[in-house]
Amino acid sequence: MTDGIVFERMALIGIGNLGSSIARAVRERGLVGTIAVADFSDRALARAAELGLGDSYDESPAEAVKDADLVVICTPIGTYGAIAEGIAPHLKPGAVLTDVGSVKQAVISAVQPHVPDGVHFIPGHPIAGTEKSGPDAGSGALFEGRFWILTPLEGTAPEPLARLETLWTRCGALVEELPAAYHDKVLAVTSHLPHLIAYTIVGTAFDLEEQEQRDVIRFSAGGFRDFTRIAGSNPIMWRDIFLNNREAVLEMLQRFSEDLSYLQRAIRWGEGDKLQELFTKTREIRRGVIEANQARPFPYGTSGNGNGK
Numbered sequence: 001m002t003d004g005i006v007f008e009r010m011a012l013i014g015i016g017n018l019g020s021s022i023a024r025a026v027r028e029r030g031l032v033g034t035i036a037v038a039d040f041s042d043r044a045l046a047r048a049a050e051l052g053l054g055d056s057y058d059e060s061p062a063e064a065v066k067d068a069d070l071v072v073i074c075t076p077i078g079t080y081g082a083i084a085e086g087i088a089p090h091l092k093p094g095a096v097l098t099d100v101g102s103v104k105q106a107v108i109s110a111v112q113p114h115v116p117d118g119v120h121f122i123p124g125h126p127i128a129g130t131e132k133s134g135p136d137a138g139s140g141a142l143f144e145g146r147f148w149i150l151t152p153l154e155g156t157a158p159e160p161l162a163r164l165e166t167l168w169t170r171c172g173a174l175v176e177e178l179p180a181a182y183h184d185k186v187l188a189v190t191s192h193l194p195h196l197i198a199y200t201i202v203g204t205a206f207d208l209e210e211q212e213q214r215d216v217i218r219f220s221a222g223g224f225r226d227f228t229r230i231a232g233s234n235p236i237m238w239r240d241i242f243l244n245n246r247e248a249v250l251e252m253l254q255r256f257s258e259d260l261s262y263l264q265r266a267i268r269w270g271e272g273d274k275l276q277e278l279f280t281k282t283r284e285i286r287r288g289v290i291e292a293n294q295a296r297p298f299p300y301g302t303s304g305n306g307n308g309k
């Protein structure tokens with residue numbers, strides 16, 4: 001499967017940022033035969049049709065998945081259980097069912113009970129995205145050089161798994177398999193906690209006196225500006241992530257609060273050595289992220305690794 005079509009018919013449920021990125025990525029590379037698009041928003045469907053993202057457009061996921069040999073759920077994760085229940089009787093035997101949800105254990109609990117025998121459910125999560133939403137926000141280049149985590153369930157058949165891995169690899173992604181619980185723990189610290197912190201900081205600025213608030217926006221310094229990008233992310237998507245990765249996020253938040261108190265004390269008592277020691281370690285982490293080629297902001301420029309080199 002090094003070239004040519006990997007799946008004959010793909011159904012995409014949700015044609016926002018992620019759904020439209022997948023549609024573009026597979027289209028541009030000729031990896032699927034036809035694409036059936038489903039979305040509950042008329043506006044999203046109409047825009048997707050204008051952009052030529054699919055071959056058919058439907059409000060009903062059940063209609064879109066008929067005859068599909070790959071179904072990808074790309075909606076906010078709070079909708080997955082109802083969508084899985086609705087499409088289950090219409091899934092083709094032998095079809096692969098996957099998703100792009102940012103949390104894996106809760107998604108598995110919501111979807112798995114509805115998956116009929118003979119359908120291969122392979123949960124997934126591309127570690128790639130932006131703060132933007134909707135069909136215009138997507139890009140066929142989004143997955144290039146980014147990790148795409150799969151969390152296969154015990155007993156997953158090797159052929160459908162290999163086929164799915166081939167599809168995402170040929171979209172430019174680096175596919176890795178992880179246990180779902182481990183995925184959720186790692187993502188709680190690398191993605192979910194940073195978003196929570198960004199939402200908090202920008203919320204704090206919002207609560208300032210009117211004049212101060214205006215000046216915070218007017219004189220936005222680099223640090224705050226970067227947080228506003230993240231805090232501008234899709235509110236429904238992020239509500240669902242926090243509600244569905246509760247335990248891991250709360251555990252990381254507890255550790256974060258302790259580390260913050262340590263810094264608070266060091267500042268209060270003028271312990272510069274403690275501050276410098278930590279900031280030196282964190283610089284090393286930043287280097288590691290750059291060396292792993294994961295520091296490039298999207299859209300990826302030709303300048304390479306986000307290190308200005």
Ligand SMILES: NC(=O)c1ccc[n+]([C@@H]2O[C@H](COP(=O)([O-])OP(=O)(O)OC[C@H]3O[C@@H](n4cnc5c(N)ncnc54)[C@H](O)[C@@H]3O)[C@@H](O)[C@H]2O)c1
Nearest residue numbers: 014016017018039040041075076077079102129130133134
């Ligand atoms: N945006 C990111 O950075 C990113 C990255 C990786 C994974 N994800 C995951 O991708 C998923 C989608 O995120 P997005 O950024 O594409 O969001 P989005 O808001 O851009 O798109 C979601 C689409 O789903 C549609 N939708 C919502 N509920 C629906 C339902 N019940 N039935 C049919 N359609 C429905 C919406 O109309 C919208 O078009 C989420 O589960 C998120 O966790 C997002």
Ligand SMILES: O=C(O)C(=O)C[C@]1(C(=O)O)C=C[C@@H](O)C=C1
Nearest residue numbers: 102126127128129130131190191
């Ligand atoms: O870069 C961004 O804007 C993102 O928020 C993308 C990001 C992330 O945290 O890296 C957000 C959530 C997804 O599950 C995966 C990727």
